[in-house]
Amino acid sequence: MNGNDSPGLPVTRIQASRGWVSLKLAEVWEFRELLYFLIWRDVKVRYKQTLVGAGWAIIQPVFTMAVFSIFFGRLAKMPSDGIPYPVFSLAALVPWTFFANALTQAANSLATNANLVTKVYFPRLIIPTAGVLAGLFDLAISFVVLVGLMGYYGIFPKVQMLAFPLFIGLAVVAAMGVGLWMAAVNVEYRDVRYALPFVVQFWMFATPIAYSSTLVPPEWRTLYAVNPMVGVIEGIRWSLLGTGSVSWGMLAVSCLVALGLLISGAFYFRRMEKDFADRI
Amino acid sequence: MSDVAIRVENLGKRFRIGASQPRYRTLRDTLMDSLKKPFQSVQRRFSGSPFSAGTPEETEFWALRDLSFDVQQGEVIGIIGRNGAGKSTLLKILSRITEPTSGLVEIHGRVGSLLEVGTGFHPELTGRENIFLNGAILGMRRKEVQSKFDEIVAFAEVEKFLDTPVRHYSSGMYTRLAFAVAAHLEPEVLLVDEVLAVGDASFQRKCLNKMDDVGKQGRTVFFVSHNMPSITRLCQRVLMLDQGRLANDGPAHKVAAAYLASGIGTTARREWPDSLRAPGNEVARLLSVTIRTEVGEVCDAADIRRPVGLEMEFRVLKPGYVLVPNFHVLNDEGTYVFCVNDHDPEWRRRPRPEGIFTSTAWIPGNYLAEGGLIVGAAVSTLDPVIVHFYEKDAVSFQVIDQTDGETARGDYAGPFPGVVRPLLPWTTTFRPHLVSTTQESKSLAGS
Numbered sequence: 248m249n250g251n252d253s254p255g256l257p258v259t260r261i262q263a264s265r266g267w268v269s270l271k272l273a274e275v276w277e278f279r280e281l282l283y284f285l286i287w288r289d290v291k292v293r294y295k296q297t298l299v300g301a302g303w304a305i306i307q308p309v310f311t312m313a314v315f316s317i318f319f320g321r322l323a324k325m326p327s328d329g330i331p332y333p334v335f336s337l338a339a340l341v342p343w344t345f346f347a348n349a350l351t352q353a354a355n356s357l358a359t360n361a362n363l364v365t366k367v368y369f370p371r372l373i374i375p376t377a378g379v380l381a382g383l384f385d386l387a388i389s390f391v392v393l394v395g396l397m398g399y400y401g402i403f404p405k406v407q408m409l410a411f412p413l414f415i416g417l418a419v420v421a422a423m424g425v426g427l428w429m430a431a432v433n434v435e436y437r438d439v440r441y442a443l444p445f446v447v448q449f450w451m452f453a454t455p456i457a458y459s460s461t462l463v464p465p466e467w468r469t470l471y472a473v474n475p476m477v478g479v480i481e482g483i484r485w486s487l488l489g490t491g492s493v494s495w496g497m498l499a500v501s502c503l504v505a506l507g508l509l510i511s512g513a514f515y516f517r518r519m520e521k522d523f524a525d526r527i
Numbered sequence: 528m529s530d531v532a533i534r535v536e537n538l539g540k541r542f543r544i545g546a547s548q549p550r551y552r553t554l555r556d557t558l559m560d561s562l563k564k565p566f567q568s569v570q571r572r573f574s575g576s577p578f579s580a581g582t583p584e585e586t587e588f589w590a591l592r593d594l595s596f597d598v599q600q601g602e603v604i605g606i607i608g609r610n611g612a613g614k615s616t617l618l619k620i621l622s623r624i625t626e627p628t629s630g631l632v633e634i635h636g637r638v639g640s641l642l643e644v645g646t647g648f649h650p651e652l653t654g655r656e657n658i659f660l661n662g663a664i665l666g667m668r669r670k671e672v673q674s675k676f677d678e679i680v681a682f683a684e685v686e687k688f689l690d691t692p693v694r695h696y697s698s699g700m701y702t703r704l705a706f707a708v709a710a711h712l713e714p715e716v717l718l719v720d721e722v723l724a725v726g727d728a729s730f731q732r733k734c735l736n737k738m739d740d741v742g743k744q745g746r747t748v749f750f751v752s753h754n755m756p757s758i759t760r761l762c763q764r765v766l767m768l769d770q771g772r773l774a775n776d777g778p779a780h781k782v783a784a785a786y787l788a789s790g791i792g793t794t795a796r797r798e799w800p801d802s803l804r805a806p807g808n809e810v811a812r813l814l815s816v817t818i819r820t821e822v823g824e825v826c827d828a829a830d831i832r833r834p835v836g837l838e839m840e841f842r843v844l845k846p847g848y849v850l851v852p853n854f855h856v857l858n859d860e861g862t863y864v865f866c867v868n869d870h871d872p873e874w875r876r877r878p879r880p881e882g883i884f885t886s887t888a889w890i891p892g893n894y895l896a897e898g899g900l901i902v903g904a905a906v907s908t909l910d911p912v913i914v915h916f917y918e919k920d921a922v923s924f925q926v927i928d929q930t931d932g933e934t935a936r937g938d939y940a941g942p943f944p945g946v947v948r949p950l951l952p953w954t955t956t957f958r959p960h961l962v963s964t965t966q967e968s969k970s971l972a973g974s
Contacts, residue, residue, distance in 0.1 A: 257637065258635050259633070259638060261627065261634070281666075288660055295692075365624060366624065367647070521626040524625040
């Protein structure tokens with residue numbers, strides 16, 4: 248290292264910030280390796296510590312599917328857009344499980360990483376982001392099961408399956424958006440921790456997982472799509488199973504709401520960030 | 528001509544007490560708080576000042592106030608001051624972990640901060656994995672870690688256990704590995720907090736040497752410690768903080784000497800008149816800690832031959848707890864000399880009523896070595912373990928050896944090592960000189 252490069256040294260200015268602050272996405276990009284390592288750590292530790300390891304990614308959606316198939320499919324005879332009920336529900340449960348876990352991880356991420364937040368500086372946005380993205384690994388595993396089940400029932404996706412990643416992207420945006428809000432609020436009000444499981448459960452029934460959104464009267468569907476997971480689930484059913492009642496209008500509403508949540512969540516998170524280390 | 532590495536201007540940090548103690552909160556408290564909170568914040572908004580509606584537990588205090596100083600590039604600078612003087616807060620602001628309330632800091636160059644050894648280490652991951660993870664957390668690029676990987680492993684002396692999860696490591700190995708990663712960080716400005724208080728002596732020395740190297744490479748080091756010998760050895764310049772303000776700034780040995788002499792460093796008695804800021808919880812709060820002579824005088828310099836009393840006065844606010852007062856004594860090199868639990872038969876295993884207790888532990892004469900001693904006072908409950916308070920360096924005092932021949936030194940006046948200096952009973956046997964014995968041994972040797 249040479250000492251004569253001092254004019255080129257980066258200058259950090261530290262002072263009190265007030266109100267809304269910039270997202271500093273360039274800095275997040277600079278710390279992308281840390282993001283990568285945190286995701287890697289989350290995934291690795293989860294599978295090292297548990298007995299069944301990657302099995303957990305499958306158990307949760309598959310067992311829920313089994314229960315749903317018995318009660319809603321067999322006993323209640325829920326309409327399933329002409330698709331065998333197990334496939335119909337698993338196609339929704341796979342992305343839903345991702346969303347629910349990602350949201351929970353993100354919301355609790357600051358608390359679980361308190362040792363980092365109080366001891367090292369890095370853009371805090373990385374923490375909930377890592378929480379959400381680590382869930383993609385589980386999603387990939389459970390997706391394989393879904394493909395297997397589709398094969399078993401002889402359902403093969405058409406060309407619209409290419410849109411599948413886009414809907415996963417929408418689920419990531421939605422989970423990030425809500426997760427950022429929850430994570431920031433969680434630091435100040437610890438209730439989030441207790442309220443979250445309830446919120447997630449409630450949300451699940453407000454999302455067409457056990458049922459089809461065709462049950463919702465057409466004139467209400469656009470409003471229904473304010474829940475961004477409606478767009479995600481119906482979009483995924485359309486892209487993989489070729490059914491569903493998703494319209495461009497619903498999709499647009501879901502996308503807008505998800506994006507709105509993400510942007511507002513990120514700004515709110517940044518605004519609250521200055522207190523994190525003192526409050527955790 | 529040198530350039531400024533750190534510029535601090537009128538720095539201030541205000542804390543709200545109460546908000547910073549969420550540990551004792553219950554779910555009900557949380558729920559009640561969340562019900563009250565929206566109304567409180569509305570109230571605040573209308574009453575102008577954010578704190579005017581503050582409840583008693585929401586008092587504010589300034590951990591740092593009007594702090595200004597410059598650090599030149601390549602300077603190795605030490606920060607001293609008793610607990611609560613604002614050292615850690617300053618370091619946290621410089622490392623951007625927390626924001627200042629007022630003022631400005633400007634840092635020129637990449638900053639590496641080491642507030643804890645092994646931040647982000649995960650017990651389930653192997654040594655190898657943790658090196659990369661920890662490197663990333665400290666702001667190193669993967670390539671940087673890769674290029675220094677062998678050096679890090681060699682420094683930590685953990686070659687054989689690289690692929691073992693660190694939860695199987697001994698605490699020494701763990702610390703060595705953690706420090707090794709951090710020591711290979713190459714920022715222009717390095718902020719270090721007391722991390723050297725861990726590890727065995729030889730490893731501490733190794734760390735100090737490494738830091739010395741860092742300083743010699745022209746990088747700026749900002750070093751917070753209680754360990755006076757390492758401060759004076761490493762740093763050219765020392766800043767002394769007292770109650771959040773800059774109390775002294777100058778050459779290391781001068782400031783360190785002033786610190787020890789000023790009474791900030793060696794207070795033989797400390798009181799906490801403000802019960803809100805006193806160490807403690809809802810069960811017990813500390814009132815004062817005092818070093819006393821046999822006759823009850825406050826004593827900041829004890830004769831090595833005389834007993835010394837460590838006294839703590841505390842208030843029990845909630846009855847029904849079995850309380851064990853305990854003292855922790857460290858010497859000025861940071862070595863734990865001893866800790867001791869109260870075993871006064873009258874209060875042992877007996878729940879205490881509300882009221883004020885004064886507990887004194889007597890250190891016998893001719894027990895401690897000469898030098899500075901730092902005393903921490905705590906009150907705990909043992910089953911289940913609750914530490915009601917632990918004030919780490921509550922008071923300190925000097926032990927003085929007069930060197931008049933009546934102590935363990937005898938008539939030797941030079942440096943006399945040892946953590947304790949007991950005056951041991953010596954026995955001597957003597958056999959008078961006998962000619963016959965000498966002849967015998969001579970003949971034995973000759974044969």
